[in-house]
Amino acid sequence: MSESTVVNAWAAMEPGARFEPFQFEFGPLGDDEVEIEVTHCGICHSDHNMRNDDWGMTVFPFVGGHEVEGRVARIGASVTGLAIGDRVGAGWFSHTDPDCPCAQAGNHTLSPTSRAMIVGHHGGFADRVRVQSTWTFPISDAIPVGEAGPLFCGGAAVWTPIQKSAKPTGRVGVVGIGGLGHLALKFAKSWGCHVVAFTSTASKRDAALAMGAHEVVVGADPETLAARAGTLDLLITTMDQPIDWDAHIGMLAPRGRLHLAGAVMEPVSFGALGLIMTERSISGSSVASPSNTRAMLDFAGRHGISPTTEHFPIASINEAFDRLLAGEVRHRAILDVGG
Numbered sequence: 001m002s003e004s005t006v007v008n009a010w011a012a013m014e015p016g017a018r019f020e021p022f023q024f025e026f027g028p029l030g031d032d033e034v035e036i037e038v039t040h041c042g043i044c045h046s047d048h049n050m051r052n053d054d055w056g057m058t059v060f061p062f063v064g065g066h067e068v069e070g071r072v073a074r075i076g077a078s079v080t081g082l083a084i085g086d087r088v089g090a091g092w093f094s095h096t097d098p099d100c101p102c103a104q105a106g107n108h109t110l111s112p113t114s115r116a117m118i119v120g121h122h123g124g125f126a127d128r129v130r131v132q133s134t135w136t137f138p139i140s141d142a143i144p145v146g147e148a149g150p151l152f153c154g155g156a157a158v159w160t161p162i163q164k165s166a167k168p169t170g171r172v173g174v175v176g177i178g179g180l181g182h183l184a185l186k187f188a189k190s191w192g193c194h195v196v197a198f199t200s201t202a203s204k205r206d207a208a209l210a211m212g213a214h215e216v217v218v219g220a221d222p223e224t225l226a227a228r229a230g231t232l233d234l235l236i237t238t239m240d241q242p243i244d245w246d247a248h249i250g251m252l253a254p255r256g257r258l259h260l261a262g263a264v265m266e267p268v269s270f271g272a273l274g275l276i277m278t279e280r281s282i283s284g285s286s287v288a289s290p291s292n293t294r295a296m297l298d299f300a301g302r303h304g305i306s307p308t309t310e311h312f313p314i315a316s317i318n319e320a321f322d323r324l325l326a327g328e329v330r331h332r333a334i335l336d337v338g339g
């Protein structure tokens, strides 16, 4: 059997370019790697940022896609616990040196050795992707086929602050009801929290309530937010645009936490007294460690949580991005790659 695999992908050839069909070849499979036959791949806003080289780290041709669902096609020599044909997923990270101190402590997302799926590595807008077994996750039948992909980036991004910082008795706010935010509502509701959704889009109100919000706040004018001063134990922001930081911090209860899950590129500015007098804190995180990703999948399966999605054939990848960027996707776009 040939060691190489020809991969049929969709790539942007330069910053900002539309995606176009692109073939490349994998070399020998690493001993610790899994080759996944991609069946579905979610579209994350980071795929757009990377396609545009917004973060200055994109390698072209650029094959995005880091919300992968598929089946194990090939297994490296040292991989255990996976079999050909297993349904699996993969997300933002693709490889981590298992011997680095961060990984040994279970903190793979913090490791300087961790490599991202779509940074100098071809992602899931393709019929095959290669991922270290550490970052390859079995998906149970409890999660509908074709719907798991967004859990691996958008889901993991909001799961981590909820799992680490939310108590079932707590009050959790979620700013933005897009790909990340709608999953935050579902997780926080099942976690047991009182959930408040914040959106600028009035038409998302009913959907937010259906997805687990106990209350929906439409608009972010200072009076509306001030009326909720001191009420939230955890407020997760999922937007990539600046918000009125002081007004949002003001909604936190004493020792409450503002957690940034959305990658705002502009500086975040706020008054120190908003933290000092009430011991509030501000934090951020990316996705979830391998063990915490598995815990998320277990939790999602047990509580019937999966993303709310719109599907597009991969040949319509550019139309899917157009719809995403127009803010029209409810609530996560998934590309159907196989068949």
Ligand SMILES: [Zn+2]
Residues within 6 Å of the ligand: 044, 045, 046, 047, 066, 092, 153, 154
């Ligand atoms: Zn992402």
